[in-house]
Amino acid sequence: MTVCNSCRYCEGLCAVFPAMEMRRAFSDGDLNYLANLCHACGACYVDCQFSPPHEFDVNVPKTLAIARADSYAAYAWPRALSGAFARNGLVISLVAALSVAAFIFGFAAVNDHAVLFGIHTGPGAFYALMPHKAMATLFGAAFLYAVVALAMSVRAFWRDIGEPVGYRGDAGSLWQAIDDACRLRYLDGGGVGCYNENDRPTDRRRIYHHLTFYGFALCFAATSVATLYHYLLAREAPYPWWDLPVVLGVLGGLGLLIGPMGLLAAKWRGDPALRDASRLGMDVAFIQMLFLVSLTGMALLLWRETAAMGPLLALHLGVVFALFITLPYGKFVHGIYRFVALVRYARERRG
Amino acid sequence: MQGRQYDVLVIGGGNAALCAAISARRSGASVLVLEGAPKFYRGGNTRHTRNMRCAHDAATEILTGPYTEQEFWEDLLRVTGGETDEELARLMIAESKDILNWIVEQGVRWQPSLGGTLSLGRTNSFFLGGGRAMLNALYLTAERLGVEIHYDAEVIDLTIEDGMFLSARVKRPIDGMAEIRAGTLVAAAGGFEANIEWLKQYWGEAADNFLIRGTPFNRGSILKMLLDKGVREVGDPTQCHAVAIDARAPKFDGGIITRLDCVVFGIVVNRDAVRFYDEGEDIWPKRYAIWGRLVAGQPGQIAYIIFDSTVLTSFMPSLYPPIEADTVAELAGKLSLDPAALEKTITEFNAAVRPGTFDHTVLDDCSTVGLTPPKTHWARRIESPPYYAYPVRPGITFTYLGTRVNRDARMLMKDGRPSANMFAAGEIMAGNVLGKGYAAGIGMTIGSVFGRIAGREAAKNARN
Numbered sequence: 001m002t003v004c005n006s007c008r009y010c011e012g013l014c015a016v017f018p019a020m021e022m023r024r025a026f027s028d029g030d031l032n033y034l035a036n037l038c039h040a041c042g043a044c045y046v047d048c049q050f051s052p053p054h055e056f057d058v059n060v061p062k063t064l065a066i067a068r069a070d071s072y073a074a075y076a077w078p079r080a081l082s083g084a085f086a087r088n089g090l091v092i093s094l095v096a097a098l099s100v101a102a103f104i105f106g107f108a109a110v111n112d113h114a115v116l117f118g119i120h121t122g123p124g125a126f127y128a129l130m131p132h133k134a135m136a137t138l139f140g141a142a143f144l145y146a147v148v149a150l151a152m153s154v155r156a157f158w159r160d161i162g163e164p165v166g167y168r169g170d171a172g173s174l175w176q177a178i179d180d181a182c183r184l185r186y187l188d189g190g191g192v193g194c195y196n197e198n199d200r201p202t203d204r205r206r207i208y209h210h211l212t213f214y215g216f217a218l219c220f221a222a223t224s225v226a227t228l229y230h231y232l233l234a235r236e237a238p239y240p241w242w243d244l245p246v247v248l249g250v251l252g253g254l255g256l257l258i259g260p261m262g263l264l265a266a267k268w269r270g271d272p273a274l275r276d277a278s279r280l281g282m283d284v285a286f287i288q289m290l291f292l293v294s295l296t297g298m299a300l301l302l303w304r305e306t307a308a309m310g311p312l313l314a315l316h317l318g319v320v321f322a323l324f325i326t327l328p329y330g331k332f333v334h335g336i337y338r339f340v341a342l343v344r345y346a347r348e349r350r351g
Numbered sequence: 352m353q354g355r356q357y358d359v360l361v362i363g364g365g366n367a368a369l370c371a372a373i374s375a376r377r378s379g380a381s382v383l384v385l386e387g388a389p390k391f392y393r394g395g396n397t398r399h400t401r402n403m404r405c406a407h408d409a410a411t412e413i414l415t416g417p418y419t420e421q422e423f424w425e426d427l428l429r430v431t432g433g434e435t436d437e438e439l440a441r442l443m444i445a446e447s448k449d450i451l452n453w454i455v456e457q458g459v460r461w462q463p464s465l466g467g468t469l470s471l472g473r474t475n476s477f478f479l480g481g482g483r484a485m486l487n488a489l490y491l492t493a494e495r496l497g498v499e500i501h502y503d504a505e506v507i508d509l510t511i512e513d514g515m516f517l518s519a520r521v522k523r524p525i526d527g528m529a530e531i532r533a534g535t536l537v538a539a540a541g542g543f544e545a546n547i548e549w550l551k552q553y554w555g556e557a558a559d560n561f562l563i564r565g566t567p568f569n570r571g572s573i574l575k576m577l578l579d580k581g582v583r584e585v586g587d588p589t590q591c592h593a594v595a596i597d598a599r600a601p602k603f604d605g606g607i608i609t610r611l612d613c614v615v616f617g618i619v620v621n622r623d624a625v626r627f628y629d630e631g632e633d634i635w636p637k638r639y640a641i642w643g644r645l646v647a648g649q650p651g652q653i654a655y656i657i658f659d660s661t662v663l664t665s666f667m668p669s670l671y672p673p674i675e676a677d678t679v680a681e682l683a684g685k686l687s688l689d690p691a692a693l694e695k696t697i698t699e700f701n702a703a704v705r706p707g708t709f710d711h712t713v714l715d716d717c718s719t720v721g722l723t724p725p726k727t728h729w730a731r732r733i734e735s736p737p738y739y740a741y742p743v744r745p746g747i748t749f750t751y752l753g754t755r756v757n758r759d760a761r762m763l764m765k766d767g768r769p770s771a772n773m774f775a776a777g778e779i780m781a782g783n784v785l786g787k788g789y790a791a792g793i794g795m796t797i798g799s800v801f802g803r804i805a806g807r808e809a810a811k812n813a814r815n
Contacts, residue, residue: 006608006668009401009481012462024664046487047480049398049606053391056670190479191460192488199487 001026003050003058010044013190015180015345016064017044022348029160032074035067036157036334036341039187042195042203042274052273065276072333075160077152084329089281092289095326100318106130107314116310123236129310132230135317142324149328154340161344173346180342181335184209197269208262212290213335215255219294222249238304249297256294260287286331292319352501352521353529357383358813359806360519360533362506362573364388365395366482367777367798367805368539369489373457374806375537376496380813382806383533384493385504385521387540388568392604393486393502395541396565396749396778396794399606400482402475403454403799404792405447413461415472420444423474426790434786442758443784446800451476454799458488475792506573509536511580514764515771534813535772537805538762539798542750542778543571544591545603550747553589560652562596564746567603574779577754582770583763586751586782592789593643596746598653599671611741612639613666615711615729617658618700619743621649624683624692626700631728634714640789647745655686656741657697659733665711673739682738701732749794753782760805772812774805 004010004020011017016038023030042061050056069085076082084091107116107129120128127135180186187194187206194203226245229235239246264287267280296316303312327333359375361368364386376382386393406423410416423444427435455461462479463472471477478485493500501523508520516536521529543549545567550558578584600609614630615638621627628645632638646654663673676682679697680690700722707717709731717730754775755763762770762780777798784797 002668002670003608006670007481007606009478009484009607012477012479024668043480043484047484049481049483049604050608054604055601190484200491 001063003056004060007050009049010047010060013043013047014039014041014186015342016060016186019345019348027162029162031067032071032157033161033341033344035064035071036337037186037345038064038068039184039338040065040274041187041189042271043189043192043201045274046195046199047190059273061274062276065274065279068334068337069276069279069282071157071337075153075156075337076329077149077156081329084326085282087281088279088330089285092282092285092322092326092330096289096292096319096322099322099325100315103314103318103321104311107310111310117307118310119305119307120309121305123238125238125304125309126313127236129313130317132236139317139321139324142321146324146327150333150336153328153333154336157337157340158344161341163344163347170347170350173343173350176346176349177339177342180346181339195271195274196266197271203266204262205266208259208266210259211255212259212263212287215252215257215259215294216290218248218252219256219297220252222246222252246301250301253294253298253301256290257298260291260294263287264291282331289319289323289326289330293323352383352499352531357381357499357531357533359383359535359537359809360385360516360531361537361539361806362519363395363537363539363541363777363779364393364500364502365397365539365541365777365798366400366485366489366795367779367802368537369394369486369493370454370457370799370802371537371539371774371776371806371809372493372498372500373489373496374803375810376493376498376806378807378810380534380810382493382498383531384498384500385506385519385531386500386502387505388502388566390502392566392568393490394483394566395569397482397486397798399565399604400478400485400792400795401607402471402477402792403450403795404475404790405451405796406444407448407451411451413463413476414474418474420448423447426474427784427793430788430790431786432788434788436783439756439758440784443796443800446804447796450796450799450803453803458492459485460488471791506540509573509576509580511577511773513771514581514768514773516773535774535809537760537802537809538573538577538754538773538775538779539777539802539805540573540779541566541569541571542591542781543574543752544569544747544750546570546572549575550591554647557647557652560744561593561647562598562600562605562609562744562746563603564594564596564600564605564609564748565603569749569778571750571752574753577762577773577775581764582773583755583765583767584752585755585780586753586786588750588752590752590787591750592640592748593647593745594639594748595642595646595654595656595743597669597671598742598744600744600746605670605746608670609746610639611656611669611743613656613658613662613741614638614642616662616665617656617733618696618726619645619654619656620688620693620696621654622651622688624688624696626696626724627654629724629727631718631726631730634712642743643745643747646743652744654743655688656743657682657693657733657738658740659735659738661731661735663739669741671741673741675737675739677736677738679738682740686740686742697733700726700730701734704730704732748789749778749781751782751786753778753780756780756783756801758804759808760801761808772809774809774812776801776805 050058073082073085193201196203222245300312358380359382361384406420460479510517518532596609683690683693703719703722760774762773
């Protein structure tokens with residue numbers, strides 16, 4: 001970082017370097033801020049005259065990738081669970097497996113064989129297997145827990161990077177950060193595209209990330225619309241093919257199938273020089289969870305009018321539940337911290 | 352590559368070489384580029400650059416105001432003290448206007464000048480991501496156009512008959528020797544600043560203590576072959592551009608981050624702990640450019656910039672932290688200087704300082720009285736511990752000796768006739784325009800402008 005601060009050739013590539021120049025010395029909080037501001041586009045590695053094999057051995061993407069992953073663990077809430085980031089792939093897999101198993105055994109225990117493998121159609125079909133109230137309570141609680149844990153983590157991060165806890169928001173910075181995040185402004189190698197496998201800007205991670213993110217958002221929207229239908233219009237799931245929750249869910253689901261596959265492929269092909277190899281498990285675990293949520297959801301949609309519906313519903317709910325409760329302890333947090341870092345950067349730039 | 356006849360052979364791999372290769376290829380020629388360095392180190396000193404000086408008539412997105420051809424010419428005249436070929440210089444300046452756009456068409460991107468201490472926002476255009484990013488873009492474009500590029504390809508001999516290039520002998524680690532034939536040659540292989548033995552011819556043993564700021568591959572072998580085979584030389588062979596850089600920098604390739612521009616904030620002493628030059632003589636960039644030479648003239652080619660805690664954060668940080676001590680004597684000990692001598696120098700300096708209003712951006716009124724040598728501006732007492740020092744040595748940036756060329760970038764032979772098929776671009780011919788001195792970003796202008804011309808003319812020559 002001393003090398004970077006006395007060189008500054010990269011200042012036009014992204015937000016990290018201008019932010020670095022505003023500081024002469026770095027605290028841990030500053031480092032975590034810069035690390036989360038970095039989108040890992042790789043341009044500063046390819047453009048650096050001091051990257052290895054040069055003796056100065058400057059590797060900003062890798063240094064920040066390691067610091068970033070360390071920061072996730074440092075801000076985890078409750079602190080006792082920060083260990084979940086150490087062997088994240090294993091942790092997420094175990095939670096997912098246990099969660100799926102719990103739903104399957106739960107369904108089997110509560111329902112008799114005929115119901116579990118019965119064919120249910122029409123409004124309320126899903127609730128034959130699990131009462132709506134139970135489902136809403138369980139998932140509402142899981143979601144609420146994730147929100148609280150993430151909020152506590154963000155609070156710690158925000159404080160550590162030197163911002164007041166009582167921040168009430170300034171609309172301009174917030175809007176700038178939303179704009180930066182939604183467009184992934186800094187995942188573009190400074191304009192030519194990202195680097196992943198080699199020194200050619202041929203990377204497609206931005207497209208796959210957009211598919212993943214907006215896919216996730218659409219699925220979330222589908223669930224929200226369905227909730228409104230249920231409580232406001234008293235219309236119960238499952239809904240017909242042409243109805244809004246299904247349309248949103250299918251579009252989002254397709255994004256969540258293609259996006260994660262692309263990201264995973266990019267991950268395999270990526271130049272190991274740029275990565276924090278020990279954290280690969282965390283990345284892969286989250287990508288696969290998103291993929292599985294979509295895959296099981298789509299399967300449920302396709303076979304919801306057959307005897308497979310019961311087991312598929314258990315599978316899907318199990319995966320979704322596992323995703324929810326592990327949100328604060330996996331790669332999902334990258335988006336939250338990066339967004340917060342972008343807000344701070346926007347504030348810094350506004351002076 | 353052996354056995355094939357190319358229209359244009361480009362020797363070198365930096366800005367000038369790639370501009371020549373792209374320009375020749377775009378003119379329809381088949382082009383081979385031989386870069387002596389491995390792929391990572393490709394591009395010679397272009398790797399360490401970050402901007403280019405181009406004339407323009409109006410402010411643009413990246414430039415804060417107009418910089419006319421006349422103003423550029425006057426700047427060039429001033430820094431070179433008139434040691435420039437006016438015809439070539441004016442041609443370069445005129446062409447530099449179009450280069451701003453042409454280079455973008457080759458994939459290079461500009462950015463507004465943001466940080467740093469350089470105040471070049473009006474005259475110079477900055478490469479987004481720096482010189483290596485610029486090179487990466489040029490290489491991608493060249494490859495896309497079908498230019499053949501070989502790395503680790505060291506040219507060890509040229510066959511030239513009566514001013515006509517016939518072939519080049521190439522040594523590569525993987526496939527050994529090869530004889531390359533081509534219709535024309537573009538020499539864009541840089542200067543000889545990394546060739547310590549050659550520097551010793553003019554500087555003696557002192558050259559052993561020089562640090563080379565850029566690539567270790569600029570050994571001047573192509574330049575020497577050309578001059579030995581009848582090409583007319585240009586530029587003072589004994590001169591090189593030297594700045595004072597941190598003495599702890601690596602022997603080669605330390606680049607921009609070892610520069611030190613804090614002379615104005617303190618005093619500079621030599622190995623005997625004695626001052627030897629007015630630290631307050633002039634503002635950047637002139638002072639930046641003279642201190643390398645001044646240090647080269649001192650015993651052991653080493654000097655120490657001494658300052659105190661009041662100015663520690665007043666300048667750009669360099670890679671290495673300053674050496675720190677609570678007393679002058681302790682600082683002298685850490686620098687292996689005579690403590691009594693350093694104390695005496697600082698005491699005398701402090702006693703000579705007259706009060707004034709300090710402003711490092713102008714020639715202010717803080718000066719010494721009755722001191723030899725004086726510090727004529729920015730003189731303030733060094734009396735607030737801790738005390739700090741940066742050891743400095745001469746850092747060689749580039750050399751001036753080159754091949755004489757005409758408006759077509761075509762080399763001229765010793766008898767004044769133009770070569771039949773040899774062209775030159777970049778540092779290897781920079782002495783035509785820049786006989787002395789330096790202005791930020793002008794090396795890149797020379798490289799791109801004459802590279803583009805050399806490529807175009809070589810292609811035309813080869814296809815006739």
